[in-house]
Amino acid sequence: MSTTVHLKVNGQAHDVSVEPGTMLIYVLRDNLGLHGPKFGCGLSQCGACTVHLDGKAVHSCVMPVEAAQGHAVTTLEGLGTIDHPDPLQQAFIDEQAVQCGCPIRRSAILLSYRGCRSTRSRCVGSRRQASTGAMAWST
Numbered sequence: 001m002s003t004t005v006h007l008k009v010n011g012q013a014h015d016v017s018v019e020p021g022t023m024l025i026y027v028l029r030d031n032l033g034l035h036g037p038k039f040g041c042g043l044s045q046c047g048a049c050t051v052h053l054d055g056k057a058v059h060s061c062v063m064p065v066e067a068a069q070g071h072a073v074t075t076l077e078g079l080g081t082i083d084h085p086d087p088l089q090q091a092f093i094d095e096q097a098v099q100c101g102c103p104i105r106r107s108a109i110l111l112s113y114r115g116c117r118s119t120r121s122r123c124v125g126s127r128r129q130a131s132t133g134a135m136a137w138s139t
């Protein structure tokens with residue numbers, strides 16, 4: 001039995017019909033076509049699925065979609081575009097921040113925003129990037 005969930009993602013309202021308890025990452029990727037959040041561990045450990053919920057970094061792989069109702073969800077797509085990247089995305093491009101080659105770069109950009117500094121990252125490259133230019137931009 002499906003239920004309708006009302007979401008605000010990257011500034012746009014969406015009504016999606018999903019099975020109760022569906023994790024937010026599946027709705028973002030499968031229902032809304034937003035592939036910025038990646039499925040990595042599925043255990044709230046790697047950060048590949050990171051999105052912002054009211055400006056706070058959360059792991060969408062362990063968040064039931066119902067918990068996102070009434071909150072503003074921001075994915076990497078909500079920060080900027082290829083033609084007009086967010087300054088923080090541009091800083092990652094300028095510094096060729098490829099990190100460890102896994103999709104954690106996406107979460108590192110989201111985690112680098114002000115207010116998200118206390119969030120731990122398991123990736124050493126992410127921590128290095130956060131302590132250099134990209135982080136300086138967010139202060």
Ligand code: FES
Pocket residue numbers: 038039040041042043044045046047048049050059060061062
């Ligand atoms: S997929 Fe690893 S923390 Fe969500």
